[in-house]
Amino acid sequence: MSYDHMKKKIEQLDAEVREILAEAEAVDREEDEAFGADRRGDEVPAELARRETRIAKMREAMKAIEAEAKERAGAKEASKAERAGADQDEIAQAVKQAEDKATPPAKAQRNFTDPESRIMKTADASFHYCYSGQAVVDEKSQVVLAGALTQQATDVDQLTPMIEAMDAQLVLAGIEDHPKVLLADAGYCSNDNLEALADGNLDALVATGRLSHDERVMAAPKGRIPKNATAKQRMARRLRTKAGKADYARRRRSSSRCSAR
Secondary structure, eight states: OOHHHHHHHHHHHHHHHHHHHHHHHHHHHHHHHHHOTTOOSOSOOHHHHHHHHHHHHHHHHHHHHHHHHHHHHHHHHHHHHHHTTOOHHHHHHHHHHHHHHOOOOTTOOOOSSOTTOEEEEOTTSOEEEEOEEEEEEETTTOOEEEEEEESOSSSGGGHHHHHHHHHHHHHHTTOOOOOSEEEEOGGGOOHHHHHHHHHSSSEEEEOOOOOOTTOOOOOOOSSOOOTTOOHHHHHHHHHHSHHHHHHHHHHHHSSSSEEEO
16 A cells, blocks of 8 residues: 555544544433433343342342251251260261251241341230340349340250350459359240259259149258259249249349349
């Protein structure tokens, strides 16, 4: 291509470029007026985007529910294998098999807004997504000695963890004196809890609630407690004593379900 021809060709191409750019600017102005300055006009429709977001959240929730089902199945099988005296390899194999077979219940639920919350029955007898608040409160000062939020709708499994948390917090605070009496409502009553308390150094009074039809609340006469008394019967008897009634009456005056002095 000759120099003269190249010169003419460059001028022609420059003109074509200016024309194309002008057209593009005109199209941009039209699209900005039609769709807005921050949009191109070929974006995914809002309804489609909203549905795709919901699908992604539901898939994420399903995976979380499936993971929880596997974890529960594995923990249950591990506990069963340990009680049977299995070694670590056998326990691991049992756990893996349980997790592989685990499927979540059809009615298992998941909150998209707050996935860690759980459906619980509240004081108004309705069901809501929420947490269970735990607290150990000093009876005299009403100072919270330990607190926690759990996903468990019931309190029964939280008694020992809260006592341990209370002890740890007092140590961190440099307080050597620990409560001598723990008062807890019937929500914390279980045979395991009562036996654990009996083996510890903390004097605890836990409301026993209703006894089953074949259980009898032992009176509180003078003398030794019968050797065949259950942990629940012993606690019920302790609550019937003059000292027990006086101690537990203080918990009723407190706003907490678990208090200490």
